[in-house]
Amino acid sequence: MALAALLGVAAQEAFRPQVELLRGEKRVVASVSGEEGSLFYADYGDLLVGRLLALSPERVQVEEQAFFLDGGSVLEEGLELGQEVEAAFNPDYRREGLPYLLRLRRAGEGRAERYLRLVLYDPQGVEVRLGEGVEARGPLAVVERGGQxxxxxxxxxARYLEEAGHLDLRPEAGEVWLQEGQVRVRGQRLRYRNDTGEAFLEGPLEVLREGERPLVGQAGALRYRLDEDRLWLLGGVEFRQGERVTRAARALVQEKEGYAYLFGEVESRDERGFVRGDRVRYALGTGEVVVLGRVAGEFREE
Structure with a gap:
């Protein structure tokens, strides 16, 4: 409650609350604008590891302990009864005698005694910086610390309910943008894991790049590897630039070099014909392609 109240006062002083995750010398930083309507809130909780015995939209049971949950509880997908799970819960927020479940996921190798959930909400967009060159933006960010x-x-x-004394959190798939240089990608939800250094943006994705020859495209998903500073587009990649349409299974986008490297039965077509290959270098500014492996093609003479 103190954090939420502090933000409302500090907004007039351009205070920008932020959360920082460190991975070696790399940093991932999430921040809100501090303007009216933005929120920064911390939930502290305990952790319980045990077998999952019951799971419903209103109630979860791990070993002998039951919890209540709502739309703000974050559950890992694909959980099954009998699995060993890790439950993070707030023992002080109760309903009908049951503590509130903050998060439920499969138990990992790491163990922690306490759990911290930081919630950032901003109608203007929570800003997330992944290393030096990649930024992402979306209305709501949830940062978890404890075990992982x-x-x-x-x-x-998200909003703080003063009378009830707790946070009302309503996460959902929405519009999330990720940008590197001039390349912008719009997806549904981005998840970053600090133990692997990977960010995954769920699709379907829309890809945009402005310039003299604007590029529009699509893909199934995006994976960004922080340690390698590599951005991959995955699944049904398609680039459209002028009259040229290029399709591939996946693409490594090297925005600093001005190229994307396309893999997996690549085909590029325009009004003059087509070219195919299993590895293609694609110039992001012009749409020109160079086949690097297993070339085939057909062109009409002018």
């Missing part, structure tokens, strides 16, 4: 550090950026909203 993760950041989730997605749609939805």
């Amino acid at each position: 550090e993760e950041l989730l950026l997605l749609g939805g909203r």
Whole structure:
């Protein structure tokens, strides 16, 4: 409650609350604008590891302990009864005698005694910086610390209910943008795991790049590897630039070099014909392609 109240006062002083995750010398930083309507809130909780015995939209049981949950509880997908799970819960916020479940996921190798969930909400967009050159933006960010550090950026909203004395968190898939240089990608939800250094943006994705020859495209998903500073587009990649349409299974985008490297039965077509290959270098500014492996093609003479 103190953090939420502090933000409302400090907004007039351009205070920008932020959360920082460190991975070696690399940093991942999430921040809100501090303007009216933005929120920064911390939930502290305990952790319980044990077998999952019951799971419903209103109630979860791990070993002998039951919890209540709502739309703000974050559950890992694909959980099954009998699995060993890690439950993070707030023992002080109760309903019908049951503590509130903050998060439930499969138990990992790491163990921690306490859990911290930091919620950032901003109608203007929570700003997330991944290393030096990649930025992401979405309305709601949830940062978890305890056992494993993760950041989730997605749609939805959050507000502090003063009379009830707790946070009303409503996460949902929404509009999330990720940008490197002139390349912008719009997706549904971004998840960053600090133990692996990988960020994954769920699709379907829209790819945009402005310039003299604007590029528009699509892909199934995006993976950014912080340690290697590599951005991959995955699954049904398609670039459209002028009359040229290029399709591939996946693409490594090297925005600093001005190229994307396309892999997997690549085909590029324009009004003059087509070219195919299993590895293609694609110039992001012009749409020109150079086949690097297993070339084939057909062109009409002018």
